[in-house]
Amino acid sequence: MKKYLWxxxxxxxxxxxxxxxxxxxxxxxxxxxPMAGSPGMLLPKxxxxxxxxxxxxxxKITFDGKEGFVNKxxxxxxxxxxxxxxxxxxxxxxxxxxxxxxxxxxxxxxxxGFSESQTLRTRGGAQDYDMDSIVWLEKxxxxxxxxxxxxx
Amino acid sequence: xxxxxxxxLPSLLMLFLFNCQFLEKKTGPKVDPNVIKEVKVGKALxxxxxxxxxxxxxxxxxxxxxxxxxxxxxxxxxxxxxxRFGILDTEDVNAFACPGGFVLVTKGAIDLMETExxxxxxxxxxxxxxxxxxxxxxxEKGASILDVISAIMAPGGDLVSSVTKGxxxxxxxxxxxxxxxxxxxxxxxxxxTIYLSQAGYDLESSIxxxxxxxxxxxxxxxxxxxxxxxxxxxxxNKFITENKLNMRGKTNLQRFRGEYASFAQRYEKQKxxxxxxxxxx
Numbered sequence: 001m002k003k004y005l006w007x008x009x010x011x012x013x014x015x016x017x018x019x020x021x022x023x024x025x026x027x028x029x030x031x032x033x034p035m036a037g038s039p040g041m042l043l044p045k046x047x048x049x050x051x052x053x054x055x056x057x058x059x060k061i062t063f064d065g066k067e068g069f070v071n072k073x074x075x076x077x078x079x080x081x082x083x084x085x086x087x088x089x090x091x092x093x094x095x096x097x098x099x100x101x102x103x104x105x106x107x108x109x110x111x112x113g114f115s116e117s118q119t120l121r122t123r124g125g126a127q128d129y130d131m132d133s134i135v136w137l138e139k140x141x142x143x144x145x146x147x148x149x150x151x152x
Numbered sequence: 153x154x155x156x157x158x159x160x161l162p163s164l165l166m167l168f169l170f171n172c173q174f175l176e177k178k179t180g181p182k183v184d185p186n187v188i189k190e191v192k193v194g195k196a197l198x199x200x201x202x203x204x205x206x207x208x209x210x211x212x213x214x215x216x217x218x219x220x221x222x223x224x225x226x227x228x229x230x231x232x233x234x235x236r237f238g239i240l241d242t243e244d245v246n247a248f249a250c251p252g253g254f255v256l257v258t259k260g261a262i263d264l265m266e267t268e269x270x271x272x273x274x275x276x277x278x279x280x281x282x283x284x285x286x287x288x289x290x291x292e293k294g295a296s297i298l299d300v301i302s303a304i305m306a307p308g309g310d311l312v313s314s315v316t317k318g319x320x321x322x323x324x325x326x327x328x329x330x331x332x333x334x335x336x337x338x339x340x341x342x343x344x345t346i347y348l349s350q351a352g353y354d355l356e357s358s359i360x361x362x363x364x365x366x367x368x369x370x371x372x373x374x375x376x377x378x379x380x381x382x383x384x385x386x387x388x389n390k391f392i393t394e395n396k397l398n399m400r401g402k403t404n405l406q407r408f409r410g411e412y413a414s415f416a417q418r419y420e421k422q423k424x425x426x427x428x429x430x431x432x433x
Binding site: 128 | 183184187188191195196198199200202203206207209211214215218219222223226227228229230231232233234236238252254280283284339342343346347349350351394395396397
């Protein structure tokens with residue numbers, strides 16, 4: 001019985017180690033050795049590779065029958081997805097909304113016998129956060145063309 | 153009030169699912185819910201730092217800092233994140249990497265710099281903390297009722313829920329007061345040189361900046377939350393040599409000087425008063 005248990009643990013461990021990973025960077029290279037200056041080949045963005053180990057800043061992988069190392073900065077455990085940006089979805093100041101919500105919540109809570117300070121603590125205390133500044137920061141848009149001309 | 157309390161759980165769940173669908177339409181398909189949570193927490197943390205120090209709202213210079221940061225972020229594996237770089241209004245020399253891609257550097261740190269490559273070296277270090285998920289994975293472990301209620305409200309309006317606040321307070325304490333793990337700081341130094349190298353920046357600028365940080369009069373918090381500077385420099389040199397990275401690259405000294413001088417002029421005009429001293433978060 002114990003023998004099978006160890007076998008099960010070993011198989012589970014192998015399954016965890018050989019996890020699929022995704023090439024998310026346009027400069028990911030499959031390197032011969034775990035070092036940035038090592039010769040290698042460019043991996044197509046979006047490729048799925050299999051992780052078989054890890055060494056310092058590098059992940060040992062197999063891809064298309066080849067074995068090698070990729071810098072861990074260029075691989076992700078998550079498959080490619082759309083960008084997460086809450087700024088685009090905000091049509092008015094978040095802190096204004098936070099204040100408005102805090103106000104209605106305060107009224108509800110007051111009716112239940114809670115003090116305003118208790119309510120605000122529960123909601124996170126909007127006064128501790130400057131959301132307006134972060135919304136301002138999110139409005140600074142950098143287009144691909146801006147970046148391209150900046151890098152020249 | 154009675155109506156609010158009598159909403160049944162199935163109706164709440166229906167609204168929650170509808171909200172998720174709306175969020176997906178706005179942000180593109182297949183966004184990992186853990187990443188959404190990471191962005192929420194990061195945004196709240198950035199807002200907390202902005203409240204503490206004040207965010208400098210100088211659009212031309214912030215745009216320039218963002219261009220420097222984005223020119224390296226394009227190589228990151230975190231393509232699902234929209235990286236943002238902002239400037240905090242304090243003489244303290246420091247920088248903060250918030251989860252979800254919010255990177256905030258202090259004016260004090262920028263004042264020490266002489267080249268774009270030095271700015272890039274600081275941004276690349278912080279960028280690496282985000283890419284390497286040094287703030288954790290933000291796994292969804294079941295939504296509380298407050299999460300569900302806040303999710304029903306307008307997108308962006310649910311940023312400071314009690315759950316987010318708990319995560320933010322934990323991060324403030326762990327990363328900005330006690331400091332991250334030494335290994336994570338060293339790893340970010342090394343990873344930062346990879347970003348610098350990809351973008352063609354001079355790698356020695358990292359070492360130049362670290363030496364300036366060490367000598368600065370406003371480095372108390374930065375030194376307290378990072379490994380000893382000499383050790384960081386030694387590890388960096390070792391990594392650059394072992395990986396046969398090309399030390400020489402662009403510094404863009406002239407461009408930095410021009411951008412910084414214009415910014416400093418505008419800053420002095422708009423804000424003649426003394427900048428805020430650091431207080432605890």
